Amino acid sequence: MKTGFIGLGAMGVGMARNLHKHGLLTAVWNRTAEKAAALAEETGCQAARDPAELARQCEVIVLCVAADADVLAVVDALKEAVRPGAIVIDCSTVSSATARQAADSLRERGAYFLDAPVSGGVEGARDGTLAIMVGGDQQAFERAQPVLQAMGRAIAHFGASGAGQAAKATNQIMCAGVIQAVAEAMAFAKAHDLPLEKLIDTLGKGAGSSWYFVHRAPNIVRDSYPAGFRVRLHEKDLKICREMAAAHGVQLPLIEMTLLHYRRLIERGHGDEDISTLFRLKDELFAAARASQDA
Secondary structure (H helix, E strand, C coil): CCEEEECCCCCHHHHHHHHHHCCCEEEEECCCHHHHHHHHHHHCCEECCCHHHHHHCCCEEEECCCCHHHHHHHHHHHHCCCCCCCEEEECCCCCHHHHHHHHHHHHCCCCEEEECCEECHHHHHHHCCEEEEEECCHHHHHHCHHHHHHHEEEEEEEECCCHHHHHHHHHHHHHHHHHHHHHHHHHHHHHCCCCHHHHHHHHCCCCCCCHHHHHHHHHHHHCCCCCCCEHHHHHHHHHHHHHHHHCCCCCCHHHHHHHHHHHHHHHCCCCCCEHHHHHHHHHHHHHHHHHHHHC
16 A cells, blocks of 8 residues: 655654555655655655655555644645545644545545544654544545554544544643643642652552653653643644634633643743643742742
């Protein structure tokens, strides 16, 4: 199954490498051509000149780009050359409405579109252990299994076009809640002078543990927040969640609180750090209380 990959960012490059390991990767394209050229040299695949050239030689095309407008622009570029019966798998996180629009656009050319956003961080992308939430045609989903299984471990079909993105939005709300809890708990633990590394090791095996606690609380100990899931990207995702909730006439407090906190972090220059940098704001609460008591 000849597969092309578009979008070689922090997640995409690991996913493309796993396709290569499974003998599937035929061509790559990236807006920054140097990234595509480097991966092509590493894997022996072709660095396509544009999305259309990639589409002409691939049965499956995987996208992993940043935003709704990017997905629609790439789909538009693919349309002129995509093969009838080809499957476009979009692993970006965008709105359900964008997924449905992309699916309608490719259907006109006899091609299929699966919205297939992923979760699992750069580690999951690197190791091929992502959770993949899929919406779209059931038969296309079944045909795409070799590609999906090369990138992920937990793969589920949730329904028609847009359902995968709705499942991912659910995940992003959960991530907001978990990282809020982890940041507050670690600030609380620091204020009580607990040995944080020992705490992470112990609580990581307890009932309150989570993937984010185990993998991202160590950032807090090191006071270093390398990009795993950037603040500005989660902000973008939560704005999508806000719009989807608003369509039902609902405003969710967790989304609103986290967006407020992310806006403060971005204004202070932390937008490209991992979301565990939220600890900075929680730690400041305790620092301000100590300063007030000492005054």
